[in-house]
Amino acid sequence: MTSIPPEQQALEWQQLLEQFPAEVAAQVKELADIHRVTLATYFYDQMLEDQEANRFLSHDQVRTRLHGSLQQWIGQLFSASADRERLLALVAQQKQIGEIHARINIPVHVVLRGARHLKHEFLALLLRQEIASQQKLQCTRLIVATIDQSMEIMSRAYSDAHDRNSRSEEGYRLFSVAQNIGSEKERQCSAILNWENEVMFAFAMGLSSVQLPRMVSSEFGLWFRHKGAYAFEGTTETEQILQGMEHIDEELLPLFNQSDRSAEQRLQDLRNLREQTKSIIYHLNNLFEQINVLESGRDALTRMLNRKFLPVILSKEVAYALHTHRSFAVLAIDIDHFKSINDSHGHEAGDLALQQVATLLSNNCRGGDYVFRMGGEEFLILLVDINENGALGVAEKLRQQIEQERFQMPGDRMLKVTVSVGLALHDGHPDYQRLLRRADEALYEAKHGGRNRVVVARG
Structure with a gap:
């Protein structure tokens, strides 16, 4: 979902309000003020009866905080005037609510269901009001349009926040494997072999099957169930490892040292255990290999592509452009005065700025485009199948989006950030390095020409 600047959202809200006479807006405002307690009570009565919504609410919460907050929101929502500053504040409020919903993971459809209940009441x-039918119709339109406008802004903010949260969750998934993938791989393979040795020793000591150490409770079993399975969630190998551990614990180990087992059968039991253990190690190695390939191509902080795959992708796009006679463009992007952000606000603030810029760049590009973090405060975007005018439009939109965004800093501080952009269109030259040099030269010109601007490479 493409982000819309707050100014544009405020303008849309203003245009909505201007469709209605002042007396209609006054009638709706009066109705909201008089009945906001009734509306809030009805809303939460309905939501608390909803099994899914009830997971996020409690009667105590409603009484102590949420009921009053909803009353205040209703009053502010229907007190909106066409004043631009008040509308910008109202837009910011809806965005904040949407971000909170994302943070506490309330599904959008639950929020929309609540809005439907609110409109109904x-x-x-x-x-029940004794007013003219025509005015009642216009009041109905205004009520519905106002709530829908609020829900749209909330939903967009929810989507943006959810994307950021997903990136953070992906970062944690990888962190839960280990900060050092190579050493974690060796540690866990060693843990599997240590468990196997414990089983062999217990078997040799003649312990009964119930006394043998279960793999699910071993050092590896605990790590994989609580960290590894989460980090590698959704992969075939994860399911195979979980099934393998269950097979060992539930089917293979119970056979060990049973009195009715022959010597040959006991030997086969050991072979089966060994083969199943080797299979688990094999699948685990595959998982770590996949992570190595993936992570070596991604920037750890922003989750953007790093330089590793840039030559391959550029070579492919150059070949495609030459074959199809289509053009593509690259945008060299640099955060303005980034050093002063680190110096004035600390490196944590700098990292947050980089992550939020990366999210904005990613959210405002098409599915076929590529976004790279080149290092430091520098990014590069490859725009596929595009001409110069189209690329310039994208670059200007990105610059404006970043300029208009309020960046969240530690301690709930807000910061304004701008970027300079150098744009270069592929001109048919087979060497992509020439294209990158032209983009860098245009970026240099943008930064030395005053920053917060887009410069197109010429010649």
């Missing part, structure tokens, strides 16, 4: 109250 509001319109029921309106129908």
